[in-house]
Amino acid sequence: MKQSMIINGKAHEITVDGDMPLLWFLRDNLEFTGTKFGCGSGLCGACTVHVDGQAIRSCITPVSTLVDKKITTIEGLSEKGDHPLQKAWLNNNVPQCGYCQAGQIMNAASLLAVNAAPTEAEIDTAMQGNICRCGTYQRIKKAIVEAADTLSKEV
Amino acid sequence: MTISNVSRRNFLKTAGLATGGLVISVALPMNALAEKGIIKDSGDELNAFIHLAENGDTIIYCGRCEMGQGISTALPSAVADEMEADWQRVTVKQGDADEKYGPQATGGSASIRVMYQPMREAGATAKAMLIAAAAKVWKTSAENCFAQAHFVINKTNQQKLAYGELASIAANMPVPEKPVLKKKSDFNYIGKELPRHDQAAVVVGKRIYGVDTKLPGLKYAAMIHCPVLGGALKSLDKTEALKMKGVIDVIEIPRFNIPFGSIGGVAVVADNSWTAQQAVKKLIIAWDLGENAIYDTKEYKQQLVKNVEKPATLAAERGDIEQAFGAAKHKMSATYTGGHLSHAPMEPNASVVWVQKDSCEVWASTQSPADIQKVLGQYLKREPKDIVVHVAMAGGAFGRKFKCDYVHEAAVLSEKTGVPIQLTWTREEDMRTGYYHSINAQHIEASMDEQGNVTGWLHRAAFPSISTLFDPSLVRTPANSLEDITNHLFGIENCRVESGDAKAHTRIGWYRAVYAIFYGFAFSTFADELAYKAGKDPLSFVNQLFDNNKNKEQQANVKRAKDILAIAADKSGWGNRKSLPKGQAIGLAVHYSFQSFVAMAVHVEVNGDDIKVLNVDCAIDCGQVLNLDGATAQMEGAVVMGMSLALSTEITFREGAVVNSNFHDYPVMRITDMPNVRVHIPDSDESPTGLGEPGVAPFAPALSNAVFAASGKRYRDLPFKPMSV
Ligand code: FES
Numbered sequence A: 001m002k003q004s005m006i007i008n009g010k011a012h013e014i015t016v017d018g019d020m021p022l023l024w025f026l027r028d029n030l031e032f033t034g035t036k037f038g039c040g041s042g043l044c045g046a047c048t049v050h051v052d053g054q055a056i057r058s059c060i061t062p063v064s065t066l067v068d069k070k071i072t073t074i075e076g077l078s079e080k081g082d083h084p085l086q087k088a089w090l091n092n093n094v095p096q097c098g099y100c101q102a103g104q105i106m107n108a109a110s111l112l113a114v115n116a117a118p119t120e121a122e123i124d125t126a127m128q129g130n131i132c133r134c135g136t137y138q139r140i141k142k143a144i145v146e147a148a149d150t151l152s153k154e155v
Numbered sequence B: 001m002t003i004s005n006v007s008r009r010n011f012l013k014t015a016g017l018a019t020g021g022l023v024i025s026v027a028l029p030m031n032a033l034a035e036k037g038i039i040k041d042s043g044d045e046l047n048a049f050i051h052l053a054e055n056g057d058t059i060i061y062c063g064r065c066e067m068g069q070g071i072s073t074a075l076p077s078a079v080a081d082e083m084e085a086d087w088q089r090v091t092v093k094q095g096d097a098d099e100k101y102g103p104q105a106t107g108g109s110a111s112i113r114v115m116y117q118p119m120r121e122a123g124a125t126a127k128a129m130l131i132a133a134a135a136k137v138w139k140t141s142a143e144n145c146f147a148q149a150h151f152v153i154n155k156t157n158q159q160k161l162a163y164g165e166l167a168s169i170a171a172n173m174p175v176p177e178k179p180v181l182k183k184k185s186d187f188n189y190i191g192k193e194l195p196r197h198d199q200a201a202v203v204v205g206k207r208i209y210g211v212d213t214k215l216p217g218l219k220y221a222a223m224i225h226c227p228v229l230g231g232a233l234k235s236l237d238k239t240e241a242l243k244m245k246g247v248i249d250v251i252e253i254p255r256f257n258i259p260f261g262s263i264g265g266v267a268v269v270a271d272n273s274w275t276a277q278q279a280v281k282k283l284i285i286a287w288d289l290g291e292n293a294i295y296d297t298k299e300y301k302q303q304l305v306k307n308v309e310k311p312a313t314l315a316a317e318r319g320d321i322e323q324a325f326g327a328a329k330h331k332m333s334a335t336y337t338g339g340h341l342s343h344a345p346m347e348p349n350a351s352v353v354w355v356q357k358d359s360c361e362v363w364a365s366t367q368s369p370a371d372i373q374k375v376l377g378q379y380l381k382r383e384p385k386d387i388v389v390h391v392a393m394a395g396g397a398f399g400r401k402f403k404c405d406y407v408h409e410a411a412v413l414s415e416k417t418g419v420p421i422q423l424t425w426t427r428e429e430d431m432r433t434g435y436y437h438s439i440n441a442q443h444i445e446a447s448m449d450e451q452g453n454v455t456g457w458l459h460r461a462a463f464p465s466i467s468t469l470f471d472p473s474l475v476r477t478p479a480n481s482l483e484d485i486t487n488h489l490f491g492i493e494n495c496r497v498e499s500g501d502a503k504a505h506t507r508i509g510w511y512r513a514v515y516a517i518f519y520g521f522a523f524s525t526f527a528d529e530l531a532y533k534a535g536k537d538p539l540s541f542v543n544q545l546f547d548n549n550k551n552k553e554q555q556a557n558v559k560r561a562k563d564i565l566a567i568a569a570d571k572s573g574w575g576n577r578k579s580l581p582k583g584q585a586i587g588l589a590v591h592y593s594f595q596s597f598v599a600m601a602v603h604v605e606v607n608g609d610d611i612k613v614l615n616v617d618c619a620i621d622c623g624q625v626l627n628l629d630g631a632t633a634q635m636e637g638a639v640v641m642g643m644s645l646a647l648s649t650e651i652t653f654r655e656g657a658v659v660n661s662n663f664h665d666y667p668v669m670r671i672t673d674m675p676n677v678r679v680h681i682p683d684s685d686e687s688p689t690g691l692g693e694p695g696v697a698p699f700a701p702a703l704s705n706a707v708f709a710a711s712g713k714r715y716r717d718l719p720f721k722p723m724s725v
């Protein structure tokens, strides 16, 4: 029986060993390179994607656990790159090297999905697994607050 | 079709560059130039700073490497400004390795300092030629025309010609001998908050980094390095690794004993990175560790302290410190230390190399493409210019990607397998196979007179220097690496600088801010200690130290340092600090490095051993700022990196090898610790200087001074709270 997972709305057959973490299936096999490798051990958040809407670290999530699951990567977060977080990121010029930012945005999106108006402490707690070595934390916080604001006005 | 002209001669003259590397091709008609043999006809890839197409689309090339510091926005925006180009019509492209871009090695916060003027001139040249072209069409004088937002406009009748329409005519206009640059008041982009050109791609995951390169037939590699510098492979059993499905080969990479060559190790080539990484774990390896296996940083640091707490080798001297110390009212001494640091950019070392019989092509995140050409040329016995290097966006670098050992390794693997290879280091390898910031110790003794004037200053430093990378036989830091001590802007009449023994047992390399990290720490912390000793307010004490500088050549810099410190202090509420709640305090520091001045006021809350940084007021004087938002971002980032190294990050060696392995035992700063950072940039007409590095230096001393003011506890060792690993 062929097994597959849905990535950004499209079914992809799992053609690799079940042990392989999703990160490498995405990057090396499917060439979705937006999801980044930072530590390989769940310590930095660079590889964050959504599984059924929830943020997970793809570097430590074997593909065998994701059969028929819905995966969203940064490439699929919004159709036109206009998710409120993406807009807020641009508005605040968040990225420096940008390498960590896909993970930051995906993690923040998962936060806002369950908590539309997070406090600063809640943002800290939710985002503390995502390292930015360039040091863009101040802008990340600001952008999350701004995106939450936009979302609250949409409802 | 493109417009043309090469003004190499002219440009060299105006830019005064000694490298002979800059070619401004204000758009070249490639056919004509190819005929003349000036360039190779290479299709649309015009080797130039400006490429103006007939539809007006403009490509501006950035020759310096981008790693997040924003240079690929800053420099092209200076071109666009002078050219009167509409930024919306401009695409920025990263230039491949090529002399025509001038020096590409990106470090020392030098890009803006070195390239600002030439880039402006490149833009101004293009504008002059476009105006000349329009004047020709209208049969009027150039003086009767002006340029604005991608058009040339006729002053008499307000007629307009679009840049695109003028492109090919402009190509045949003479290159102005000395293009006229704009007045500051006329800048459109310089000094403004220009968004970076690549942000939109970043937020949708489309920005391509070195590690993202894909090629048909690409194979993936992972490797393990010899854990000790100078060691070698003793035995290798690859049976189990080779049995794994998807493994193609196991290849030994011997040490290439040049500064930027591989330290040596074993690599696995496979169908994907994951398989390669798993197979590396199955290798059974025995290493011959060599003489550096004795290296233990805990012991070594203690030895460095001993070496600076006794007389050492004289590096520089002025005045007579013996006499000063003899006549002293107060005397004081202190010793400061710091550990090795790993750059740990979020993108680990990675590159793609394809070595073929008559070609070698490289895609890499790098800070120094010319070094890749040199090292690979040397390894492959080919001409450096025959190594094609595509400079990819680096996911952070901080000095690490100046050294191309990881590219050299990919080249070895591609040469041996005949296929394009992507080598990605794991985080563990990245942390354990570095070019580390120097472990260091400094000892300062000072004398003061009754009024709290510093009369004598003895400064001993011991650290394995970057020079050891090029000359491993060095037993101590050469005097020229200690000049930043001798030339410090504090006014110290009697000064003696000594170099303590410090042999290197690992590779030492430039790390963001380099020696300014520990010089800044020692100078600004010790000045604060002296202020308390003299019973003076730390700010007035430091100002007095500056005022005592009677060296005429340093007066302008002294004033700038004082002024910038005053801003940081003022913005932080320094004057009212006595009214802060108990446990809170402000500490100050100012440091001049890389020709920029940065002052920080750090506001902390201390509770027992717990240090919480609340606010950081950061004031910078880097002359005329190119991109205000970019400069601000650099300072925010510098605070974060300064905070990591002040509080927690340190690389530990035991038995010659690095003990740390990943972010759990190399705890870089996270969002939870982020203070409120306010950046203050006064307007300046001085020529612009860089900002990538200088912001890192003043943070740690300002923090030490703040914590002391809040709690009476003095931290003299970086990091303040090392993790035991
Ligand atoms: S790469 Fe997955 S958490 Fe770091």
Ligand code: FES
Binding pocket: A095, A096, A097, A098, A099, A100, A101, A131, A132, A133, A134, A135, A136, B068, B346, B395, B396
């Ligand atoms: S922007 Fe560079 S690591 Fe976050």
